[in-house]
Amino acid sequence: MMGIPFRKFICASNQNHVLTDFIKTGHYDLRDRKLAQTFSPSIDILKSSNLERHLYWMANKDGQLMETLYNQLESQRHFQIEKILVEKLQRDFLADWCSEEDCLATINATYNTSGYILDPHTAVAKVVADRMQDKTCPVIISSTAHYSKFAPAIMRALRIQEINQTLSSQLYLLGSYNALPPPHEALLERTKQQEKMDYRVCAADVDVLKSEVEKIIQSQFINKSLE
Secondary structure (H helix, E strand, O other), rough: OOOOOOOOOEEEEEOOOHHHHHHHHHHHEOOOOOOOOOOOOHHOOOOOOOHHHHHHHOOOOOOOHHHHHHHHHHHOOOEEEOEEEEHHHHHHEEEOOOOHHHHHHHHHHHHHHHHHOHHHHHHHHHHHHHHOOOOOOOOOOOOOOHHHHHHHHHHHHHHOOOHHHOOOHHHHHHHHOEOOOOOOOOOOOOHHHEEEEEEEOOOHHHHHHHHHHHHHHHHHHHHHHHH
């Protein structure tokens, strides 16, 4: 719609590959599907809000159809779009997914060949992009996170043994690798601050949590502003 000549968009999923399955079949099916925790948590999804918006535009702003499909998803945990919409979807999108093992292996291989550390989400994208690359068109990977946010997974991928440390120690260790991109200084500074902060584990009760938040606001914001 912006006029940029993309040939296709590639949807890369981890083992929670409900979107990959939907793009390939037109069937959005949550039955017998459980959310798995992966190294790429931002794409650990079952219900995609972005998909509803995209289907709305693809179906010529048919809000009634969206209501019908998503009511069916709520009540029956699946829906199937008609063939003409599947074809429109597949004109724009390719899709595949990446296993946890391939994600870690790609982080390791990319670092060893280029000195660049991929975050796990970008690694998922690279695995799928490499699989889809047919040498007839450049492929652009959109990377949205810094590897420092996922230090335990990165250390596992790079086969670094000293994992049982504080998060700031892990970040300093990764920083010593002189990798690209450079260390995330703001995250490191914030992590050091958090390790000095007092905290209390609350009961899983809304009233208790509200009371605790009110105490924090009172002590850290209101009282300080009055000083």
